[in-house]
Amino acid sequence: MAHLIFITHPEVTIDPVRPVTDWSLSPAGRARAAAFAASGTLAAVTAIWSSAERKARDAAHILAAPLGLPVSIRPALGEIDRSATGFLPPDEFERTADAFFARPSDSIRGWERAADAQARIETAVRHIAGTHKTGDLAIVSHGAVGTLLYCALAGHAIDRRHDQPHQGHFWTADLPDLVPQHPWKPLD
DSSP: OOEEEEEOOBBOOOOTTGGHHHHHHHHHHHHHHHHHHHTTTTTTTTEEEEEHHHHHHHHHHHHGGGOOOEEEEGGGGGGGOTTTTTTTHHHHHHHHHHHHHHHHTTTTTTTTOOHHHHHHHHHHHHHHHHOOSEEEEEEEOHHHHHHHHHHHHTTTTGGGGGSSSSSOOOOEEEEEEEEBSSSSSSSS
């Protein structure tokens, strides 16, 4: 049976003056992505898709290189739109993210609503999976939308307790039914 491997980008270089969508992987993030690429987990992958955000593209290209695969870009795989606030200091970000998951029908501080982001990512992934032919499928994206997708596919209500503990994790689902096999696991 083929699988979907949903991967979140690892650590980034935070640059408060740049849009979050333009942040790149940090040296540690690049090293973790390279280690995951060499782990054998992706050996049966025949297609890699990525969010259009730089950090996800960076990770996707690192994962695709040893497999000799191109990276296909789908903007709908992007992270929640939080451009209304831009960069937030870590404590403030965590409080806002807690509210985002706790009140999925509300826009928290102008952020995209969790319910809308969940519908967007699920639609995108179902479309990609529905057109995938053979072998495993890797999607490189982001933690919040990955958690929202996991909740939808696993039949859970939106809840931050299903979130990855930090950047750089993955979960796997069966294809074509997209039933998750396990919650988040670290890349390393």
